[in-house]
Amino acid sequence: MSDAPAAAPVLIEKSLPTTEMVDCMLGASRWNIPIHEHGFIALVDCMPRLVPQGQTADCAIVQSARVSYGEGTKHVSEDRGLVRYLMRHHHSTPFEMVEFKFHIAMPIFIARQWIRHRTANVNEYSARYSIMPDRFYRPDVESVRKQSKSNRQGGEGPIDSGTAEEFLKLLDDAESHYQRYIDLTERGVARELARAALPVSVYTEWYWKCDLHNIFHFLALRMDPHAQIEIQDYARAMYELIKPIAPVACEAFEDYRLHSMHLTGLEIEAIRSGAPLATENKRETAEWDAKKARLGL
Ligand SMILES: Cc1cc2nc3c(=O)[nH]c(=O)nc-3n(C[C@H](O)[C@H](O)[C@H](O)COP(=O)(O)OP(=O)(O)OC[C@H]3O[C@@H](n4cnc5c(N)ncnc54)[C@H](O)[C@@H]3O)c2cc1C
Known part of the structure; x- marks a missing residue:
């Protein structure tokens, strides 16, 4: 006779949906927005992914908030009021019930700013394991901006074309190191060291998963005109991707956060x-x- 305890019976109660469930991403595996010449931000998954027909991922915010009150399902109009109330009063945890996962390609100087947002889960391309692809950020000549006089961290308006051309030549020179980087890795220099010769305009990639509360925090900081224009471009695209999925929360974010004033x-x-x-x-x-x-x- 075995001494092993008898396995506990597994009881799983599965409730079948009473209404048809629809995919928030409409069956797509990826919603992609190209950014600049080589970058992109792609939404690859979200939670909830399946929602009752006629609803949006906002329903997960409402569902979790209502547990506080022990109330049943309400009409959508009341749901909107609840979401807006939660946003106005900084009740953040219900917004954490919605999550988004992105695949992003961006220059390293943008990735450095992005990674400061500590509340996301990140997995990045390894330049120790693999060769960095030949992709560098290079603005148009008209987009080379002057140092701002009023904001030590920012730029404002285009610089004269001669200086802009000289700057772009400097970027091209940095890119020209790429072939030497490849040659030296082929001759045996470790990739983890060889990458030190590449400029911060080289692109990296990562998967970035974050909940809606912290995404709103990210967006409020990075869609703001004080943020660097290049990361603003990514933040705006991210917002375009999430807006159709959680439109009620996004509307509340715009009204009570983005366009509000402290x-x-x-x-x-x-x-x-x-x-x-x-x-x-x-x-x-x-x-x-x-x-x-x-x-x-
Ligand atoms: C325009 C601009 C200019 C900037 N300039 C600089 C600069 O010159 N130098 C520089 O170093 N950084 C700079 N930053 C980065 C900035 O200081 C923040 O590190 C970055 O915006 C992330 O913000 P966060 O910590 O609020 O976000 P997250 O890391 O996403 O955190 C979200 C929130 O979670 C909470 N949280 C997260 N982790 C912790 C923790 N360990 N302990 C307690 N609370 C936590 C906090 O409430 C935080 O606000 C700049 C950012 C912007 C937008």
Whole structure:
């Protein structure tokens, strides 16, 4: 007789959908948006992927939020109100119930900014394991911008064409190292070391999975005009990909986050009293001036 305990009976209750379920990605394995000459962002999966006919992935936000109240399913119009309430009041966890997985190709100087967003799951192309493909970021001559005078981190307006051409020549020179990189790896230099000779304009690729709450955080920072234009291009494309899948949450994000404005205590006091902002700080004053202009004050 065996001493092994008897296996516990496996009981799985499977509830069949009462309405027809539809695929949020309409049966496609990939929704791809090309970015610049060599880059792309592709949506490759999402959760929930299957939703009841007539609904969107927003239903997962509502489903998880309603557990708090123990209420049954409500009408879609009430669902929209609930999603908007959650967004307005920073109730973030229901938005974490929706997830998106992307396949992205971007230059390394953009990947460095992107990877700072720590709440995603990432798996990147290995330049230790494989040769880096011959793909480099090279803007058009009209897109070579000047250093901004007002924003030390940014650029503004095109630089004169002569200087732009000189810069593009410098990029081309860096790219010309590529064949030497290949030759030296063929002669036995380890790929993990040889890659050090490549410029940061070379493209890398990764899979990036993140929940909707943290995607909104990413988008709010990276669709903002203060972000580098090249990463803004990716962020806008990402937003285009997720919007049809969770349109109610995206609408709430636009209304209560993207196009909203945060007022500080000093700013509220300045509006209330009609007095200037009570600070000597020039940057804070400039920010207040920009907000007043937006408010039409
Ligand atoms: C315009 C712009 C300019 C920037 N300039 C610079 C720069 O000059 N130098 C530089 O180094 N970085 C810079 N950054 C990067 C920036 O400081 C953040 O690292 C990046 O935007 C990621 O933001 P996050 O940490 O909020 O996001 P995520 O890492 O996605 O985190 C989301 C949220 O999760 C929480 N969280 C995540 N991890 C932790 C943790 N370990 N502990 C506690 N809370 C956590 C936080 O609330 C956080 O806001 C810049 C970013 C932007 C948008």
